[in-house]
Amino acid sequence: MSEEVLKLDMGPIEAVMSLPPSPVFLLAVGEEEPNVTTIGMFNVFSIDPTIVGVGIRTSRHSYKLLEETGDFSLNVPGKNLVDQVVRCGYSSGSRMNKFSETGMTPQPGKRIRSPSIAECPLNMEVRITEVQDRMDWDHIWIVGKVVHTDVIEGYDRTDVLIYWDGEFRTPSPVLREL
Numbered sequence: 001m002s003e004e005v006l007k008l009d010m011g012p013i014e015a016v017m018s019l020p021p022s023p024v025f026l027l028a029v030g031e032e033e034p035n036v037t038t039i040g041m042f043n044v045f046s047i048d049p050t051i052v053g054v055g056i057r058t059s060r061h062s063y064k065l066l067e068e069t070g071d072f073s074l075n076v077p078g079k080n081l082v083d084q085v086v087r088c089g090y091s092s093g094s095r096m097n098k099f100s101e102t103g104m105t106p107q108p109g110k111r112i113r114s115p116s117i118a119e120c121p122l123n124m125e126v127r128i129t130e131v132q133d134r135m136d137w138d139h140i141w142i143v144g145k146v147v148h149t150d151v152i153e154g155y156d157r158t159d160v161l162i163y164w165d166g167e168f169r170t171p172s173p174v175l176r177e178l
């Protein structure tokens with residue numbers, strides 16, 4: 001017989017915040033004055049076609065730009081960009097140009113109007129297809145199709161940032177392969 005394990009009521013918010021690590025992205029959006037924001041709420045809705053979504057609060061400057069532009073890029077930062085990720089997650093593009101402030105370079109989108117970020121090893125260009133706006137949700141889901149991707153040669157998956165309940169990490173070693 002297995003020993004009884006004591007489990008405590010954690011609370012739903014604490015539970016979702018402490019789920020195992022998820023990717024963290026730098027979302028770039030906008031045509032004339034593009035902005036960058038840090039995004040942790042991300043989901044893959046379909047693999048083929050490739051449909052992804054991000055959860056964003058309407059108070060974000062980026063939300064306004066998403067509505068205007070109709071597309072965005074999701075850029076996977078390497079661990080060398082951790083300071084930029086924090087900066088873009090704690091300051092608003094309504095008051096500053098986050099590209100010039102963080103020293104990151106906008107590179108023209110190949111199939112979208114928004115730029116991607118040159119310093120990020122993996123870039124996904126997303127065209128918005130739907131917006132899930134439920135009045136009582138605190139984040140609106142912006143869903144779209146990945147229409148173009150760029151990756152650097154020799155992309156090192158173990159070098160990217162992941163986010164876990166207030167901590168930035170890199171993925172740990174593989175335990176087993178399928």
Ligand SMILES: Cc1cc2nc3c(=O)[nH]c(=O)nc-3n(C[C@H](O)[C@H](O)[C@H](O)COP(=O)(O)O)c2cc1C
Nearest residue numbers: 037038039040041056057060061062089091092093
């Ligand atoms: C690790 C991390 C993850 C975040 N994830 C999200 C997110 O998924 N959705 C969101 O709306 N804000 C998220 N934020 C907060 C925004 O990045 C932050 O409010 C930012 O200043 C908004 O910038 P903007 O006003 O220029 O769009 C996150 C911040 C951090 C540090």
